[in-house]
Amino acid sequence: MTDTLETAIWKETPSPDDPFQASHCYCHGYDVHEDLLPNASWFEVLFLLLTGNRPSAVQAQLLERVAIISMNPGIRDLGVRAAMNAGVGRAPAGSVLVAAISAGAGQFGGAREVSLAMELWSANRGATSFDLSCPGQEHHSEWPKLEHVPGFDPHARCASAMVMTSIERLVEVSDGGFMRWLCDQREALEAVAGAPLSMAGVLAAAYCDLGFSAAVAEYASLILRLPGAAAHALEQRELGWRAFPFHSDVVRPQQPRPEAMDLPDITSAVKEYVGDSK
Amino acid sequence: MTPSELEAFRRCYPTTAGFAELSKRSVYGEHDLHHSLKDLSWFELNLYGITGRRFSPVQVRMLNYLWLQTSYADVRIWPNRIAALAGSARSTPLLALVGGMASCDAELFVATPLVRCLAMLRRVRRQVSEGEALETLLQAELDHGRTVYGFGRPIASVDERVPHLVTFLRDLDADHGECLRLAFRIEAFLLEAKQIRMNIGALLAAVCADLGFDEVQMHLFSSLLVFAGMPPCYRDAKRVPPGGVLPLRCDDVRYTGVSPRKW
Numbered sequence: 037m038t039d040t041l042e043t044a045i046w047k048e049t050p051s052p053d054d055p056f057q058a059s060h061c062y063c064h065g066y067d068v069h070e071d072l073l074p075n076a077s078w079f080e081v082l083f084l085l086l087t088g089n090r091p092s093a094v095q096a097q098l099l100e101r102v103a104i105i106s107m108n109p110g111i112r113d114l115g116v117r118a119a120m121n122a123g124v125g126r127a128p129a130g131s132v133l134v135a136a137i138s139a140g141a142g143q144f145g146g147a148r149e150v151s152l153a154m155e156l157w158s159a160n161r162g163a164t165s166f167d168l169s170c171p172g173q174e175h176h177s178e179w180p181k182l183e184h185v186p187g188f189d190p191h192a193r194c195a196s197a198m199v200m201t202s203i204e205r206l207v208e209v210s211d212g213g214f215m216r217w218l219c220d221q222r223e224a225l226e227a228v229a230g231a232p233l234s235m236a237g238v239l240a241a242a243y244c245d246l247g248f249s250a251a252v253a254e255y256a257s258l259i260l261r262l263p264g265a266a267a268h269a270l271e272q273r274e275l276g277w278r279a280f281p282f283h284s285d286v287v288r289p290q291q292p293r294p295e296a297m298d299l300p301d302i303t304s305a306v307k308e309y310v311g312d313s314k
Numbered sequence: 315m316t317p318s319e320l321e322a323f324r325r326c327y328p329t330t331a332g333f334a335e336l337s338k339r340s341v342y343g344e345h346d347l348h349h350s351l352k353d354l355s356w357f358e359l360n361l362y363g364i365t366g367r368r369f370s371p372v373q374v375r376m377l378n379y380l381w382l383q384t385s386y387a388d389v390r391i392w393p394n395r396i397a398a399l400a401g402s403a404r405s406t407p408l409l410a411l412v413g414g415m416a417s418c419d420a421e422l423f424v425a426t427p428l429v430r431c432l433a434m435l436r437r438v439r440r441q442v443s444e445g446e447a448l449e450t451l452l453q454a455e456l457d458h459g460r461t462v463y464g465f466g467r468p469i470a471s472v473d474e475r476v477p478h479l480v481t482f483l484r485d486l487d488a489d490h491g492e493c494l495r496l497a498f499r500i501e502a503f504l505l506e507a508k509q510i511r512m513n514i515g516a517l518l519a520a521v522c523a524d525l526g527f528d529e530v531q532m533h534l535f536s537s538l539l540v541f542a543g544m545p546p547c548y549r550d551a552k553r554v555p556p557g558g559v560l561p562l563r564c565d566d567v568r569y570t571g572v573s574p575r576k577w
Contacts, residue, residue, distance in 0.1 A: 054317050055317060055321075056317050056320050056321075057317075111567055112561075112562045112564070112566075112567065114399045114400070114402055114403040114557070114559075115399075115403065117399050117562075118395075118396040118399045118400060118413055121392045121393075121395050121396050121399070121417060122392070122396065122413075122416065122417035122420070124392070124422075125392050125417055125420035125421070125422045125423055126420050126421030126422050126426075127416065127417045127418075127419050127420040127421070128419055130416070131416035131417055131418075131419045131420070132416075132417075134412060134413055134416035135396045135413040135414070135416055135417050136413075137409070137413070138396060138397075138400040138405055138409040138410055138412055138413020138414070138416075139396070139399045139400040139402070139403040139405055139409075139410075139413060140403070141400075141403075141405050141406075141409050142400060142402075142403030142404045142405035142409075143403075143404045143405075144402070144403050144404040144556035144557060145403055145556075145557070146403050146404075146405065148404075148405070178406050178408075179404070179406055180404045180406075180552060182404075183404070183555065183556055184556060190555070190556065191555075191557060277422060281560075281566075282390055283389075283390050283560050284390070286560060287388070287389055287390055287560075299472075299474055299477045299478070300477040300478060300480070300481040301477070302476070302477045302480045302481065305480055305484060305489070306480075306498050306501075306502075309489075309494065309495040309498040309499070310495075310498050310499050310502045
């Protein structure tokens with residue numbers, strides 16, 4: 037056991053007269069405030085922080101495009117809706133983003149699906165026939181059993197225009213081969229999956245081309261989807277709970293309900309409480 | 315803190331919470347968890363952790379009922395809906411529950427109304443005991459446009475939990491607290507002045523204030539107040555296909571922003 041933290045990512049040098057105050061911070065060897073701040077972009081620094089490597093210009097551009105696609109999964113996305121639920125109740129920002137992550141982490145449309153799809157792409161790229169089963173699920177028993185093939189939309193009839201446009205725009209700035217492979221093999225993969233490609237599948241190929249591990253991509257997916265959650269939660273907070281759907285008539289109990297009983301009459305008790313204290 | 319004060323904490327962190335001597339024993343507060351606390355219910359242990367005090371069996375029943383009666387298993391209720399949406403996204407059970415719990419740190423329900431109502435009740439109780447008129451104090455609150463937390467309720471005008479809790483407390487002969495009665499006097503004033511009724515928050519805060527809770531203890535106690543409603547909603551979401559919880563079509567969203575334009 038030790039009381040010393042170990043890291044190869046972050047170095048801080050102390051101020052001469054205060055050992056608790058850092059004078060310089062280095063991210064993978066680069067001075068954050070003197071060097072990266074004036075010379076690097078947010079996406080270059082994000083890539084550096086997560087991978088330890090300085091990205092090529094193409095990689096930085098690809099990550100930026102991934103971020104633009106990811107930044108708002110949309111107002112109907114389950115993570116964004118969770119965030120709006122917290123926001124409309126005027127929960128603090130941290131609570132809103134925890135709610136966003138609680139659903140946005142999932143393996144249906146969430147960060148977990150992206151990482152699982154990456155494993156499928158890595159296993160199938162270069163193969164002559166595709167196997168889209170996810171091995172090793174029994175080792176992840178904290179997650180619900182998979183009910184669809186990661187990277188594909190079980191409810192859609194065909195890949196959406198957004199998915200198709202995103203593939204085109206990501207292929208333009210992708211030199212890793214996975215995006216091109218996905219673009220070329222999409223229809224064959226969809227035939228094996230029995231479902232059209234989803235945005236999670238597209239993002240998974242992009243993360244493969246960035247050289248991210250599935251674990252790093254899962255974090256990146258979570259981080260990059262939060263701006264939309266924040267924006268929509270803030271908006272619903274301002275619009276107020278009266279404008280937020282309550283789905284009054286949609287939720288219908290399926291099981292027999294106990295007979296409704298009258299509320300207890302507390303009139304005399306309340307009179308006693310109010311009278312007592314006067 | 316100065317660097318030397320920070321250094322002192324770096325060298326020694328004084329704790330009153332407890333101490334785990336791994337492979338030997340665990341001290342919780344001032345007690346051995348595996349010996350002197352082993353016969354407590356988990357709920358009683360949690361109360362001890364929140365307040366540092368032990369409660370009588372009747373008080374434990376009262377506090378237990380506060381959690382029980384606020385745990386509604388309805389997916390439309392915000393924390394439950396978050397847990398259900400996470401279930402629909404096939405997230406893990408814990409992530410779903412944490413998301414729902416996090417939302418309870420809210421201004422409109424659970425944490426903030428309870429903490430602020432408890433603070434108000436404690437303050438008003440003291441001011442009234444010092445001779446100030448309750449009606450004057452409340453009118454001043456209204457004149458300044460301040461929210462009287464614990465009074466008024468979204469969605470419905472009658473909070474059915476109030477008569478149930480009053481009845482439960484009366485059955486235990488535990489409805490004699492000063493703040494409980496003060497809460498009903500406040501309701502009587504607000505009913506006349508603003509046609510506003512008490513919601514369960516006022517009564518919960520009053521019960522906790524009468525049991526000596528401070529604001530931090532109230533906040534900690536509120537953390538699991540509606541918790542038991544969430545697991546059924548997560549399980550429910552798992553019973554339908556992924557994405558099946560209250561799905562929205564594109565035209566279920568009413569757009570009010572600027573028309574499409576070029577960058």
